[in-house]
Structure formats: C-alpha cells, structure tokens
Amino acid sequence: MESLIELKKKYNALLVRDRKATEYLKTHTFAQCSTPLKNKYKAFILRDGGMWLDTFGLFNELVADLSKTKHDIETLLYRDMTDEEIWNGFKV
Numbered sequence: 460m461e462s463l464i465e466l467k468k469k470y471n472a473l474l475v476r477d478r479k480a481t482e483y484l485k486t487h488t489f490a491q492c493s494t495p496l497k498n499k500y501k502a503f504i505l506r507d508g509g510m511w512l513d514t515f516g517l518f519n520e521l522v523a524d525l526s527k528t529k530h531d532i533e534t535l536l537y538r539d540m541t542d543e544e545i546w547n548g549f550k551v
Contacts, residue, residue: 460531467532471549474547474548477525484518487514492513493513496514529545
C-alpha cells in the first residue's frame with residue numbers, strides 16, 4: 460500500500476480531476492458524453508474485455524478510484540475523513 464502522504468497527494472489530484480469532470484458533464488449533452496472516446500490515432504479507446512469507453516465510463520472509473528483512495532486513507536488514519544478533508548482534500 461502507498462504511504463499516507465502519497466495517498467493524500469493522490470486524493471488531492473483526484474479531487475481536481477473530479478471537479479473538472481463534473482464541470483465537463485454539466486456543459487456537454489448526453490449524446491456527447493455517451494459517444495465512444497477515441498485516442499490520438501482516431502481509434503476507439505477500449506476497456507479490458509473489448510468494450511469501448513465513453514465519458515460516463517471514464518467518470519465512473521474516476522469516482523471508483525476516488526472512493527478507493529478515500530478508503531485507503533481512512534484505513535491508515537484509523538478514522539473517517541472529515542467533511543473538510545472529503546470536499547477540499549489535504550494540505551501536504
């Protein structure tokens with residue numbers, strides 16, 4: 460498992476990505492977000508198992524990573540994260 464400092468930095472970075480992703484979802488249509496994503500070579504981005512990835516899938520992966528990182532931090536702290544830590548991250 461990563462160190463507590465590394466996890467806090469990762470959590471902060473994921474929070475920034477989450478805020479940007481949330482803003483993106485607010486400013487784009489359902490059709491735009493459900494269109495399969497392509498890489499720089501114009502090929503579809505595939506998940507393991509061959510299914511294409513869309514914006515919603517990418518956002519779900521981000522939220523899952525954020526949740527797992529939160530759990531890992533709480534395990535090392537031996538306490539739940541405060542509301543302040545959950546919403547604003549850590550000073551590291």
